[in-house]
Amino acid sequence: MRISVLRVKGYKSFGPNEVTIPLEDKLAAFIGLNSAGKTTALETLKKLFGSSLAEREIYRQDFHIGKDENPDEITDRELSIEARIDFSEEEQEAVPHFFSEMVVDEEGAEPYLRIRVEATWHKSEIMPQGEIDVKTYFIKVADGEAEEPDSKKIFPNHFRNLIQVLYVPAIRRPAEQLKYASGSILYRVLRKIKWNDTFKEEFDKKIDEINGEFKKLPEFGTVQTSITEFWQKFHKDERYKDTLLGFGGSDFDAILKKLEISFSPTGTHKSFGIDELGEGYRSLFYLTLVCALLDIEEKLAATEEEETIGITRPLLTILAIEEPENHIAPQLLGRVIKILKTIAEKENSQVLLSSHTPAIVKRLNPEWILHFRITEEYETEVNQILLPEKTDEAYKYVKEAVHNYPEIYFARLVVIGEGDSEEVIFNRLMSVLKTDFDDNIITFAPLGHRFVNHIWKLLEELHIPYITLLDLDMEREGGGWGRVKYALKQLIKIDVCKKELLEVQGGKFLSDKELEEMHTWKLSEQDDLKILNSWVSSLKKYKIFYSNPLDLDFLMLTHYPDFYKKAIPENGGPRIPDKSKKPEEFEEKVKNAVQATLKSEKATGETYSDEEKELMIWYNYHFLGRGKPATHIQVLSSMSSRQIKINIPPVFTEIFGLIDSILNPLAKDEEN
Numbered sequence: 102m103r104i105s106v107l108r109v110k111g112y113k114s115f116g117p118n119e120v121t122i123p124l125e126d127k128l129a130a131f132i133g134l135n136s137a138g139k140t141t142a143l144e145t146l147k148k149l150f151g152s153s154l155a156e157r158e159i160y161r162q163d164f165h166i167g168k169d170e171n172p173d174e175i176t177d178r179e180l181s182i183e184a185r186i187d188f189s190e191e192e193q194e195a196v197p198h199f200f201s202e203m204v205v206d207e208e209g210a211e212p213y214l215r216i217r218v219e220a221t222w223h224k225s226e227i228m229p230q231g232e233i234d235v236k237t238y239f240i241k242v243a244d245g246e247a248e249e250p251d252s253k254k255i256f257p258n259h260f261r262n263l264i265q266v267l268y269v270p271a272i273r274r275p276a277e278q279l280k281y282a283s284g285s286i287l288y289r290v291l292r293k294i295k296w297n298d299t300f301k302e303e304f305d306k307k308i309d310e311i312n313g314e315f316k317k318l319p320e321f322g323t324v325q326t327s328i329t330e331f332w333q334k335f336h337k338d339e340r341y342k343d344t345l346l347g348f349g350g351s352d353f354d355a356i357l358k359k360l361e362i363s364f365s366p367t368g369t370h371k372s373f374g375i376d377e378l379g380e381g382y383r384s385l386f387y388l389t390l391v392c393a394l395l396d397i398e399e400k401l402a403a404t405e406e407e408e409t410i411g412i413t414r415p416l417l418t419i420l421a422i423e424e425p426e427n428h429i430a431p432q433l434l435g436r437v438i439k440i441l442k443t444i445a446e447k448e449n450s451q452v453l454l455s456s457h458t459p460a461i462v463k464r465l466n467p468e469w470i471l472h473f474r475i476t477e478e479y480e481t482e483v484n485q486i487l488l489p490e491k492t493d494e495a496y497k498y499v500k501e502a503v504h505n506y507p508e509i510y511f512a513r514l515v516v517i518g519e520g521d522s523e524e525v526i527f528n529r530l531m532s533v534l535k536t537d538f539d540d541n542i543i544t545f546a547p548l549g550h551r552f553v554n555h556i557w558k559l560l561e562e563l564h565i566p567y568i569t570l571l572d573l574d575m576e577r578e579g580g581g582w583g584r585v586k587y588a589l590k591q592l593i594k595i596d597v598c599k600k601e602l603l604e605v606q607g608g609k610f611l612s613d614k615e616l617e618e619m620h621t622w623k624l625s626e627q628d629d630l631k632i633l634n635s636w637v638s639s640l641k642k643y644k645i646f647y648s649n650p651l652d653l654d655f656l657m658l659t660h661y662p663d664f665y666k667k668a669i670p671e672n673g674g675p676r677i678p679d680k681s682k683k684p685e686e687f688e689e690k691v692k693n694a695v696q697a698t699l700k701s702e703k704a705t706g707e708t709y710s711d712e713e714k715e716l717m718i719w720y721n722y723h724f725l726g727r728g729k730p731a732t733h734i735q736v737l738s739s740m741s742s743r744q745i746k747i748n749i750p751p752v753f754t755e756i757f758g759l760i761d762s763i764l765n766p767l768a769k770d771e772e773n
Contacts, residue, residue: 102417103127103451105187105213109145111165111180114138116480119181123485124453126469128445131455132462132510133473134542138481139455142473143268143421145182146453149218149237150264150419159220161230168479176224183217183240186417198263198416202239202254215240216256265415267391271423321346380428388437391420395444420444422454431460438464462507467500472510472563486510487562488555495552502548503559512544514763515560515567516756519550522653522729523570529737533745534757543760554591561595566763568644568756572652573637575624575708576699580651583620585636588645590616597643624708644759646752650708651698654724657733658716660748661740665719668736675722694718697725 107122109115115138122142131139151157164178186199188211203212220235237256242248315321329344365372378386398414425437438461445452456462462470467486476482486503489495509515516527524545536543548556549571560567571588574580579587593599603611611619623629637647648656658665666674678686694717695706706714723732737745 102186102188102449104184104417104419106183106185107142107145108181108183108185108217109142110182111178112145112148112163112182113141113165114475114479114481115141116165116167116478118480120481120483122471122483124451125485126445126466127450128442128452128465128469129454130462130465130470131453131473132470133457134475134511135457137457137473137475138483139457139473140271140423141481142483143423143453143455146184146266146419146421147268148182149184149216150261150266152261152265156266156268157218157235159218159233159235161222161233163220164222165480178222179220181217181219183215185244186214186216187211188213198260202241204241204243206243206245215242215244217253263416264419265417266419266421267394269387269391269420269422269425271427381430381433384428385433385437388422388425388440392440392444395420395447395450399447399449414449416449418450420450420452422452424456424458425454426456426458426461434460435464457511459507459511462510463504467503470510474564482564484563487559489552495555498552499555499559502546502556506544506546506548508544509546509560509565510563511542512565513542514544514760515565516543516545516760517549517553517556517567517569518545518547518653519570519572520547520653520729522733523547525730525733526653526657526737529733530745530749530753530757533742533749534753536757536760543764554594557591557595566644568646568759568763570646570648570653570752570756573647573649574652575650576701576704576706577651578701579620581624581633581708582622584647585633585640586616586619588640588643589619592643592645602643630708641755646756648752650713654729654733655698655713655716655720656750656752657736658720658723659713660750661736661745662716662719664736664740664744665723665732668723668732668739675718677718690718691715694721697721 104124106124108119109122110119111117114136131142133139147156148159148163149157159180164180166172166175199214203214205212216237217240218235218237220233223232225231238253239256240248240252241254242252316325325344325346328346332344333342362374364374364378395418398418401414420441422441425441426434429437441452441454444450454461467488470486472484472486474482474484488503489499503509516523518524518527524547527545546556549569553569557567557569569588571584572580573584589602592602600610603616605611624633634649637649640647678690680687691714695709695714696702696704698704698717698720699706706717709717723729
């Protein structure tokens with residue numbers, strides 16, 4: 102038994118158009134930036150299934166107000182929150198409770214429940230907060246079918262015991278949950294115990310014995326007498342003239358309210374109370390109490406008959422956790438998620454959590470994740486994480502890619518590159534070009550070298566803009582025309598207009614056959630290079646850029662050769678024959694460097710200038726024999742911002758200009 106779909110309309114950041122939140126697993130994670138609506142989505146569960154009136158109450162501020170609306174001019178509002186509940190074949194014991202309220206999509210299909218809370222608000226001259234009417238219904242028609250007045254049936258209060266929500270807020274106060282007060286976790290735990298009359302009588306007798314022993318002490322009697330005498334001097338009411346100093350009397354509930362928990366050994370020769378723990382341990386202990394409650398319910402249900410447990414076990418317990426990462430060290434989060442997964446696997450449990458940290462996201466299956474964002478209208482939008490089909494070769498790669506770079510889910514813009522060098526270089530260039538990746542929430546992800554169309558699709562689905570920087574790899578296997586062909590085919594896979602994409606001069610278009618053969622096109626003439634570069638330029642329209650002519654490492658080397666040549670240890674660097682004294686040896690050195698750089702013994706470097714081919718000696722030294730990122734860090738840290746800016750590769754100027762126009766569209770419009 103689980104909630105498979107949540108539908109929210111008109112509640113807080115959820116606008117007037119219904120938003121569907123599919124929950125395809127018994128563990129689901131709501132992720133996104135701050136104030137994207139994640140907590141609001143979790144709160145809807147309390148409005149539907151909260152155990153107390155306070156949790157289910159709807160307030161004026163719960164109703165959505167649009168971006169450009171004046172609250173004072175609004176006269177009425179509506180909101181609705183609906184849950185669809187599905188049942189597995191193993192959960193037949195739950196069916197009898199709801200059988201008459203179930204619906205089916207078609208004959209022979211699995212039945213399910215629809216439960217909805219509807220609320221209306223009307224402005225009132227008498228009541229400052231207006232008039233609010235709230236009702237909870239069973240919806241008696243299948244999804245998508247038209248609803249009639251008799252399609253709704255009031256949800257009976259006694260059914261509320263069958264579905265419970267345990268809500269763990271972002272700010273944890275475990276001490277409050279250790280009080281024997283209605284609604285606290287300790288209260289729920291102890292209510293599972295059937296306190297029989299014999300036990301209570303024995304308990305009261307022990308309390309009386311303790312009080313009796315204290316009364317025997319002369320000093321205790323002095324205290325008791327003094328309090329009573331002065332109390333009687335202050336008033337003459339016969340009903341309350343005597344006082345009794347003791348430990349809880351015979352009030353069993355009063356004793357339970359004094360229960361505390363302590364932690365030892367502490368190394369200080371005394372135990373610690375809950376309030377003496379650090380924030381992290383308090384947060385963990387709050388989760389401990391929730392897990393203990395679920396465990397106790399399961400154990401008692403397995404060993405006792407329902408009527409002896411003290412309270413009926415819920416058929417479904419929904420654990421809703423805000424930001425499980427709060428105050429907890431990253432290395433402990435793996436344990437937290439592991440425990441939550443175990444809870445979600447129980448028959449009668451479901452776990453929903455919210456987070457805005459990659460440390461949590463990287464520990465979850467992407468299929469469990471729902472991405473929340475606020476639209477330009479300041480309304481919550483919810484999207485699933487889009488992955489290739491499991492049978493697709495790309496599935497495992499893309500799944501691991503987004504697992505390793507979960508920051509992309511929280512970005513305002515993603516720069517997709519091919520390797521670690523790009524990230525190092527982009528970080529340094531940010532300070533030079535005054536574009537702060539952190540301030541603008543820009544994420545770099547080296548995910549462009551395989552199946553990039555799936556990364557594009559994912560980001561498109563999440564409405565996160567992106568820019569792609571690829572290597573052109575001229576004269577390497579699959580490089581040059583092959584890299585352009587790769588980008589064109591990837592764009593076609595995400596449904597970019599093929600006719601527009603493959604248009605050539607004169608209104609002609611590449612045929613499918615010509616596209617398939619593009620990687621075989623020649624680059625031996627200058628005209629061939631011009632045509633290739635025109636295709637490279639045309640792809641900028643789709644936010645695809647190239648490190649031209651080879652890769653980003655070579656691009657940086659050709660623009661800052663003197664600085665890279667200086668980045669060598671003492672007596673280090675490549676052994677280069679004197680060009681004027683030993684021309685043959687020098688030419689052989691260059692030839693070998695070209696073949697190593699272009700990764701082919703047949704490579705000639707015909708599309709490269711003599712100066713570029715000579716720099717390939719340094720390319721081999723820095724980037725084939727040493728760590729690429731380390732070299733770039735060393736070189737870029739030795740350069741001033743002015744030195745970098747003077748000869749910055751044009752592709753970076755274009756990319757950073759595009760970043761600025763995407764993130765600051767209004768400023769760009771005003772400038773134009």
